[in-house]
Amino acid sequence: MGFMSSLRRLGRRRPALGIGLTIVLVVGLLAGYAVWTPPAGISPQSQGQVDPAKQVEEWQKAVRDQISQREAEIAELEKQLEDKPQDADLWLKLGDTRYALGSLYLLTESDGAKAEGAFEAALESYEKVQKLDPAEKGVYLRIANTAVFLGDNDRAEANYRQAVAADPADNNARMSYAMFLAMAKSDYDGAIAQWQEILKNNPEPELADQVREFIEQAEEMKKAENPPSGGNG
Structure with a gap:
């Protein structure tokens, strides 16, 4: 599917964004809907102790x-x-x-x-x-994330906008939308704007640190794709 190819390309260019999108769309969403049970016996603490x-x-x-x-x-x-x-x-x-x-x-x-x-x-x-x-209202974000996996970016964006409009304080919706803007559309300014709104919502420190990292990487990607033109003096 087109989404997975794009994810792999992004992962090579900016690992934090690629990994972050996977967490937001897959693990994070599933945990939120209580339909995913982490495998027993596999945890960060067990790493290094297991082959x-x-x-x-x-x-x-x-x-x-x-x-x-x-x-x-x-x-x-x-x-x-x-x-x-x-x-x-x-x-x-x-x-x-x-x-x-x-x-x-x-x-x-x-x-x-x-x-x-x-x-x-x-x-x-x-x-x-x-x-x-x-x-x-919760169905907007679900449709948007599903549409991303199916490669329907227009439908995804329309529903992300509806999800954010329905609940401006929903950091999960804003995070998903920001990741979509950065990865699927290379709209780094739009993504940064969503992340900045998350910071205004006084998120938990761990989320705030993650958001700041994403903003930093998006700024770097924006500069890399739009290098300043040299003057002739």
Whole structure:
């Protein structure tokens, strides 16, 4: 998928931004929706005490286990929706679980085809939520992040804007939007503006430090892509 190619290119140029986008769109979002369980026994404290190859093998196994769980949850939710087709909450949960499944496919074996199918299904679920419950503001960010994975940048940006407008204090929405602007559009000024708004929202110190690092890297990338022209004296 185009998104993954762009992510790899960004990761080589500016690792902090590339890694940050992955965290925002995949791990961070999944943790926020409570559909991702970190693999047991794998933690920063365990690094250096476990053989790296074995740790990767355990990670891959844990992710495959998560895939099986998400697939079972999707089947159950789809069954429930047969009896409650107008239940917006069930559709939202189905969308989140399908999104989680797509992200998990990317975390193991980089199965792009399966991931794309899961993200397309997630998008369909979120569209259903919008029809059933137009007041559900949280669906904007979900649609935007899903659209990024599907390569629909216009739809992504439109929904990021709606997410930020619906809740200007939502740092998660602003972070996702900023990452999208920096990576997908090379709009570093726009990204920096979003990060600066996060700093105005008095975030936790760790997030504030991360945001300042992203601003610094975006400034460097902006200079690298727009070098000053030399004068003739």
